[in-house]
Amino acid sequence: MIISVGVVAYNEQNTLPKLFECIKAQTYPHDKMEIVLVDSMSKDDTKSLMEKFKKENKDFCNIQVLDNPQKKLAGGWNVILKNYHGDAVVRIDAHAEIPEDFVEKNVKVLESGEYVSGGLRPNIIDESTPWKETLLLAEQSMFGSSIAPYRRSEKKTYVKSVFHGAYKREVFDKVGFFNEQLGRTEDNEINYRIREAGYKICYSPDIVSYQHTRNSLKAMLKQKYGNGYWVALTLKACPKCLSVYHFVPLCFVLGIIGTSILAAFGFPILAYLMWGLYWLVAVGMSLLSVKGEKKTWCQLALPFLFFLLHISYGIGSFVGMIKLPFWKYKR
Template identity: 65%
Template sequence: MIVSVCVVAYNEEKVLGNLLNDIKAQDYEHSKIEVVLIDSMSTDHTKDIMRDFQQQTSDDFKKIQVLENLKKKQASGWNVAIRNFSGDVMIRVDAHASIPPEFVRKNVEILESGEMVSGGPRPNMIDESTPWKETLLLAEQSMFGSSMASYRRSQKKQYVKSLFHGAYRREVLEKVNGFDEQLGRTEDNEFHYRIRQAGYQICYSPEIISYQHARSTLPGMLKQKYGNGYWVALTLKACPGCLAIYHFVPFAFIGGIIVTSVLAACHHSLLAKMMWGAYSCLAVIMSLMAVKGKKKYWQELLLPFLFFLLHVSYGIGSLVGFLKLPFWKYKKCER
């Protein structure tokens, strides 16, 4: 089975080299691996790193391609990969990721067992261990700080609605026909929704593990959460079926803050006291669960506050998205 490992990158000179080393370290036969590297018009040395990798390791792999994503968007970059890969299988790997040596082989084993799409958990990692970054990582990894979706942390093999770093047989990509380039952040959800609608199942295996570099600053995490919430709201116009109730919990939280605050200003504070009491208790409980068995730092005392900031950032993003929704000119793609 010929496997095309595809990477889309924009200004990732700091981490791309490590990922390329991970690809070189794969224990699957390299003569059956094609590497497709797509640069989204980077302004740093990302493309130079790709070119150097192509020149230095071209004899080690079946084929290495370096392509351009002129539209710059993540979704359009993956469409460039879909149009140009030559293998039987395409594996998507984010540039800000790390893959262990058995990553490709484990995907091939699942696909050769009869599955059409495979993948596994993608825990976060940090590039430098400091007490603050470790605390941010705990906030991101917690179910309370990210999501309860089964493809994030389940330890059993199962069929899921979506996943990270998926491996797709060519037949699936030819039938489903690419990513919706009008979407941002939620393009994966919409793409996997169409895969399921086409009759294919998405197989999650806890043995297929990969890693993602977590945002190393609080502003970076908040910006990410805001963008996630914003695009979740807009995606209701494009593909409501690819979203779940939990996607809108932070928006409901923002709504609760607004409603209870108005009521409290009108001397009806009972609901506000109940909501903040319940949220505070839950935030403390989830913080204790997050630090259980971990090395303790005083910064971890800030976890309840961090959870609050992440939820508010996501919720405000959704609020802004809902306000823009009636004016967003989404065109249904012809595929």
């Protein structure tokens, strides 16, 4: 089976060298691997690094370096889908790392009869400092991130979505391209269409790939805000591709607003109950997160980190809901 490995990148000169080393270390035969690299009009050395990789690695069956003028991730992936030559294509984020058997294990699942495969997605950091380790704990926690099975499940099963999925060519031939009008939820939408087309998305715990946690609290909050914003807008494009848990942070923000208004009018009991329960859970989840970890003073910030992540995501969804009626979405 010829496998096309696709990477879309924008200003990722710091992460691409490590990812390229991961790709070169793959145990799957390189003469059966095509590498498709797409630059989204980067302003740093991203494209030159891609060209260098192409020039220095002749053992792969093919390497392409292409441009994504639209800059959006969905547009970049459509560039790959229009140009790859393999029997299947594997999606890999530029801000990630893969173990040496990643492609090989995906191929094994696809050759067993599955059409889409994927697996675990642990988070990692680029350097170990007490603060970055604390940010990592917040991102890894079910309370700080999500309950998506691909983050932690240890059983083979069929799921709604996977991280770094591998897809047989037939899948995209049937369901079409990514929706380029979506900024952050393009994967939710296309995985929904894949399921509606009758394909199952196979999650295998034997497959592992890693995503870098954002390096700063500011970057992490910006990411959560954007996620919440696009979840709200996606209600106009594909409401069925979303789950209830996507809107929990929005409900939290609305709860803050509602109970605060009631408290201002002399009915504070609901505010007391909501805040008491929230901080009880936040502290409890923080204790679970640091269990077995080396203790540092930075970990005392975990309950407040959870709060900031939830607020940022929720405010993003709130703003998206306000914009939703005015968003000109073309079906």
